[in-house]
Amino acid sequence: MLRVGIIGASGYTGVELARILSTHPDCELTVATSRQYAGKPLASVFPSLRKRVSLICENPDLDVLCDKADCFFTAVPHKTAMEIVPFLLEAGKKVVDLSADFRIHDAAVYEQWYQPHTCPQLLADAVYGLPELYRKQITGTALTANPGCYPTSVILGLAPLLQEGFIDPETIIIDSKSGTSGAGRSASVATLFCEVTDGFRAYKVGGSHRHIPEMEQELSLLAGRDVTISFTPHLLPISRGILSTMYASLGGDVDLDTIQELYEKKYEDEPFVRVCAPGDLPATQHVRGSNCCDIGLQADQRTGRIIVISAIDNIAKGAAGQAVQNMNLMHGFPEATGLMGAPFFP
Amino acid sequence: MLRVGIIGASGYTGVELARILSTHPDCELTVATSRQYAGKPLASVFPSLRKRVSLICENPDLDVLCDKADCFFTAVPHKTAMEIVPFLLEAGKKVVDLSADFRIHDAAVYEQWYQPHTCPQLLADAVYGLPELYRKQITGTALTANPGCYPTSVILGLAPLLQEGFIDPETIIIDSKSGTSGAGRSASVATLFCEVTDGFRAYKVGGSHRHIPEMEQELSLLAGRDVTISFTPHLLPISRGILSTMYASLGGDVDLDTIQELYEKKYEDEPFVRVCAPGDLPATQHVRGSNCCDIGLQADQRTGRIIVISAIDNIAKGAAGQAVQNMNLMHGFPEATGLMGAPFFP
Amino acid sequence: MLRVGIIGASGYTGVELARILSTHPDCELTVATSRQYAGKPLASVFPSLRKRVSLICENPDLDVLCDKADCFFTAVPHKTAMEIVPFLLEAGKKVVDLSADFRIHDAAVYEQWYQPHTCPQLLADAVYGLPELYRKQITGTALTANPGCYPTSVILGLAPLLQEGFIDPETIIIDSKSGTSGAGRSASVATLFCEVTDGFRAYKVGGSHRHIPEMEQELSLLAGRDVTISFTPHLLPISRGILSTMYASLGGDVDLDTIQELYEKKYEDEPFVRVCAPGDLPATQHVRGSNCCDIGLQADQRTGRIIVISAIDNIAKGAAGQAVQNMNLMHGFPEATGLMGAPFFP
Amino acid sequence: MLRVGIIGASGYTGVELARILSTHPDCELTVATSRQYAGKPLASVFPSLRKRVSLICENPDLDVLCDKADCFFTAVPHKTAMEIVPFLLEAGKKVVDLSADFRIHDAAVYEQWYQPHTCPQLLADAVYGLPELYRKQITGTALTANPGCYPTSVILGLAPLLQEGFIDPETIIIDSKSGTSGAGRSASVATLFCEVTDGFRAYKVGGSHRHIPEMEQELSLLAGRDVTISFTPHLLPISRGILSTMYASLGGDVDLDTIQELYEKKYEDEPFVRVCAPGDLPATQHVRGSNCCDIGLQADQRTGRIIVISAIDNIAKGAAGQAVQNMNLMHGFPEATGLMGAPFFP
Numbered sequence A, B, C, D: 001m002l003r004v005g006i007i008g009a010s011g012y013t014g015v016e017l018a019r020i021l022s023t024h025p026d027c028e029l030t031v032a033t034s035r036q037y038a039g040k041p042l043a044s045v046f047p048s049l050r051k052r053v054s055l056i057c058e059n060p061d062l063d064v065l066c067d068k069a070d071c072f073f074t075a076v077p078h079k080t081a082m083e084i085v086p087f088l089l090e091a092g093k094k095v096v097d098l099s100a101d102f103r104i105h106d107a108a109v110y111e112q113w114y115q116p117h118t119c120p121q122l123l124a125d126a127v128y129g130l131p132e133l134y135r136k137q138i139t140g141t142a143l144t145a146n147p148g149c150y151p152t153s154v155i156l157g158l159a160p161l162l163q164e165g166f167i168d169p170e171t172i173i174i175d176s177k178s179g180t181s182g183a184g185r186s187a188s189v190a191t192l193f194c195e196v197t198d199g200f201r202a203y204k205v206g207g208s209h210r211h212i213p214e215m216e217q218e219l220s221l222l223a224g225r226d227v228t229i230s231f232t233p234h235l236l237p238i239s240r241g242i243l244s245t246m247y248a249s250l251g252g253d254v255d256l257d258t259i260q261e262l263y264e265k266k267y268e269d270e271p272f273v274r275v276c277a278p279g280d281l282p283a284t285q286h287v288r289g290s291n292c293c294d295i296g297l298q299a300d301q302r303t304g305r306i307i308v309i310s311a312i313d314n315i316a317k318g319a320a321g322q323a324v325q326n327m328n329l330m331h332g333f334p335e336a337t338g339l340m341g342a343p344f345f346p
Helices: A012-021 A062-068 A080-090 A107-113 A131-139 A149-164 A212-223 A256-266 A316-330 B012-022 B062-068 B080-090 B107-113 B131-139 B149-164 B212-223 B256-266 B316-330 C012-021 C062-068 C080-090 C107-113 C131-139 C149-164 C212-223 C256-266 C316-330 D012-021 D062-068 D080-090 D107-113 D131-139 D149-164 D212-223 D256-266 D316-330
Strands: A002-007 A027-033 A071-074 A094-097 A143-145 A173-178 A230-235 A242-249 A273-275 A293-300 A305-312 B002-007 B027-033 B071-074 B094-097 B143-145 B173-178 B230-235 B242-249 B273-275 B293-300 B305-312 C002-007 C027-033 C071-074 C094-097 C143-145 C173-178 C230-235 C242-249 C273-275 C293-300 C305-312 D002-007 D027-033 D071-074 D094-097 D143-145 D173-178 D230-235 D242-249 D273-275 D293-300 D305-312
Touching: A002 A012, A002 A062, A012 A027, A012 A316, A027 A062, A062 A080, A071 A080, A071 A316, A080 A094, A094 A316, A107 A212, A131 A149, A131 A316, A143 A316, A149 A173, A149 A212, A149 A230, A149 A242, A149 A256, A149 A293, A149 A305, A149 A316, A173 D173, A173 D242, A230 D242, A230 D305, A242 D173, A242 D230, A256 A273, A256 A293, A305 A316, A305 D230, B002 B012, B002 B062, B012 B027, B012 B316, B027 B062, B062 B080, B071 B080, B071 B316, B080 B094, B094 B316, B107 B212, B131 B149, B131 B316, B143 B316, B149 B173, B149 B212, B149 B230, B149 B242, B149 B256, B149 B293, B149 B305, B149 B316, B173 C173, B173 C242, B230 C242, B230 C305, B242 C173, B242 C230, B256 B273, B256 B293, B305 B316, B305 C230, C002 C012, C002 C062, C012 C027, C012 C316, C027 C062, C062 C080, C071 C080, C071 C316, C080 C094, C094 C316, C107 C212, C131 C149, C131 C316, C143 C316, C149 C173, C149 C212, C149 C230, C149 C242, C149 C256, C149 C293, C149 C305, C149 C316, C256 C273, C256 C293, C305 C316, D002 D012, D002 D062, D012 D027, D012 D316, D027 D062, D062 D080, D071 D080, D071 D316, D080 D094, D094 D316, D107 D212, D131 D149, D131 D316, D143 D316, D149 D173, D149 D212, D149 D230, D149 D242, D149 D256, D149 D293, D149 D305, D149 D316, D256 D273, D256 D293, D305 D316
Parallel strands: A002 A027, A002 A071, A071 A094, A094 A143, A173 A230, A273 A293, B002 B027, B002 B071, B071 B094, B094 B143, B173 B230, B273 B293, C002 C027, C002 C071, C071 C094, C094 C143, C173 C230, C273 C293, D002 D027, D002 D071, D071 D094, D094 D143, D173 D230, D273 D293
Antiparallel strands: A173 A242, A242 A305, A293 A305, B173 B242, B242 B305, B293 B305, C173 C242, C242 C305, C293 C305, D173 D242, D242 D305, D293 D305
């Protein structure tokens, strides 16, 4: 039985990790840290966990933690992760880091979008934790950089097209919409119920969202050339879910049937990627609470563009679910263990 | 591996049953009927089931069905259930009926609130499927009458008080609020998104809701005398969840501490009933997607009343989850099999 | 043209006052104070006011304010109101106070539920601002204590029954549900979108909500005797709206028809109270954005109880709308000026 | 006092027209037709209209109607409008048609997207009812074709850029999101509360939405050349509101400041178009319940694209509000009469 710890358990990713792990047959949640709630049961912070998780939150004293668990999920803000992760690795622990600190391979790019990187030497060892692309590498690493929520939806959506060279990378426009849990659990006027409900808005328009370098890194690797994207995030009045609508000009004379077939074949054996039948489209309410990524395809013959639409649950496949998927791989458990639950509908 | 069928799979109870059963280790979903969608994959009716349930909907031809499964969930309207269940029982099948047809022990009472009963002879054999009260009987029956959603929240909430005689049964007032999934999946203007969202209303006020005789039957049995209640249902702009606020005058000099202790002891070993800590109160968002029933207690010293508040997920503990709990008991599986997932939050 | 000021303009009551006043033909909004946003346009705090309100927020310097307006809405927390209102009155201004500070006639009662009262001498002059009960007195006062949102829904709902002595005051139970705007606009985890949406809960159960003494004061005056109530507030996942479900035992042999007739007659000429037709029930979505209070009636013959259900928009009739109604009366404008807009549906 | 009729009053556009007209000082609602609800008060169909609208719904008998009103809003499906409008015009009535039947100037284009046009001779007289573009022509016409909701948000958003030739029309991609009221008030499973809430999806992807020819017609006129667009509509879990995110490549070396200035100047005197301050972005919750269209601008220097975001209330500026604006123009009333109410927030 693997002993697992969550560092930073009081956010929405933390409670989702605790939920998934509470029924995982191969591991046991032994540590949950929270400065704010230290000494209180995690189930009093999140009453959904009553009678399911009995752990008490504790302060993140790394020496103490290392005695209690073998694998850690670091669900802390970027910068804080850089301070914690090296210590855990040195202590021989495996880490799935949910921050941005180890996703960008090039420290210079990281520093351009974030702040100075304090342990660039770890970047070469960190594996970008998208199992559908890097399954093998994840299996062998001690440090997985769990992808961002938007990037997960985008990279899975565009990978086959870019790998085949079916689209012109210059023309990629990504219009993404995220549920409000993506904004975290800090008190803030902007995410109060009354500010969000019955409304919709864009934010960080014009190429300023910090998930852009992460997406461009991976899309460029897939395309075999530099890719620059237009990316616009929006805030949906829902808790969970991301839907990304992606546009690109089709090169050559590839048609929709070919693309549909490509996606179905590419993702056939993936337990969590579900390609919609021709004519069908994904919806966030059909992946809610699950580790699934649904993808739908449609061509616009009038303009020669392909439209790819992908849907994930941003807390699950976009964070905690994918993190457990990575943990499974890193520890030799069957990849889908604890994650095969179908989405909740309605 | 138990072969299980769902008769009436195209409603919200149907999809929840399919979801729960899709990861249940001891049974396999082998039949799903729907007149409307016969011939179509259940996963095309409910795309949430993509890659999780591959069953094709079929017409409810009882002879054919009986060859395909050993246990059936009848998730059909009352009256239809009375027509199907006798046939299934005669064929030696076990049945969890989710309609109202076998919940009321007294056919005369049933007929007063519904319509003529066509197989009253089965009423004596049917067990009211609330495991917390009738665990033993359920274990031995071939026909479980799965409780209504409101009654589940109310009976679990009031049982200890009535059993101990701590409240005056004449004074019980129950103000319940249900999510919209309780209204079913039929096309109707009244439950369109725009009619329900950002709104709230009562319905069937003044003692006319058909769950009343079911509640009064069970509350009377618990109290050992006839109980007549005031019950007002309301429609919440949420998908899943029932919260019942129950008022009654305290008899004698019983205090809140005693009652809190009573509930904690009574429900201590129940996997799905969670008594809130003193001062805490339940919320539907903390039981969402789970088979849990959370109960909170508070006294109003100014008026000598006790207020009991219970929360369930109406599709889960209020329907499909409880039905699977009953199926587990009827087939000797551990009672909580497939149902221990913690609620989804947020 | 009356010059009007809002002290405390950055909350939801503030923006609703600004919205209503922006098209009021007889007055002009000349002052809006906010410590937090001083120096910023009110329309940058609330972009809904773009091109409709051009006022800049200013610090609440009372001397300066008094030069700029003749009538003030004090939309500040209780205790702060007590500090400001005496100054405004002495300066010859008229005041509609939206806090609780002048609603309770008896300073001792106020102090029991709130804190020491620093200007009890004003209590005798303050008029409880429910126009349907105190129209005449409001017309002649310089200080109106605008009622709380729950009390507005409850008092209008029960007034006719209590005045006629049709119910037993000992048996009154009030189960109220409020939209989240009632919790204000301060940053707080408990009212984040993800904590509230798709959920429902009770709070301050057991006779602890501070609106209780206000309701009991007015209900007692109507009944001509002391009235003690059980009152349970709940939090709805909607922005605006309160629905109160009120239970009481009917005295004597009064029937529903008589009560229906009583309400229709009592409220016949009221522009903002709308009695539902027999069999109809109110809904918050049918009063949204308006100054209306809808009331529906139903009897439960099985238990001898009457159920009264009332619905208001808590920011409108429950706060800002009623405040403008009071201002109209205090200044001799037709009472409904600026307030006759029908509710928004959907 | 102008007598006004609504043909097809039982939909969401109908109730919004009735709401706006109920306080309009220059006209009186004298007719509301509904086959389904003939003989019932409109306020029993829409209880929000209690005590505000006393009209009884009647069957659409055109001879009778013509005696009762001088101006009609035809809020009926396309095709039905073509059958009614010629009759009304011949009877000397003025008409604001809210269907698509008279929006497309070229009958051949109309027939390609809809069905055969039965009165193409009227197309030359019909004016496209976007006052910001066609104010003068609307003033002089008897038949205004009220724009579609999506086209209103898109055309107002792109007009200045196209008129100035600042963008490459080949590169326009429009990603729009609409509230569910746009789907109408017919009973349908797809728009049930439980299917829509807490979810998000695209529909009619790939150039198949019928608003496309209408948008392309107007954008082409603005650009002075043929414009073909990619347009993807999405369904938001809100009642009211459209937000369109529009992408295009900037031609030449025009910068964001220039564009911001262009928009501010272009829309300076428009009562209903509000250009956001630099850095600000529109949100549907900031135009809710109003006739406003808010527009925000941002450049993506990394890709050389401009992103224009516009927000309207689809029932107001996208339908009923704009229809009243057109009626005002057609009858010589001040254009903004009855429409200057600020949006509802929260």
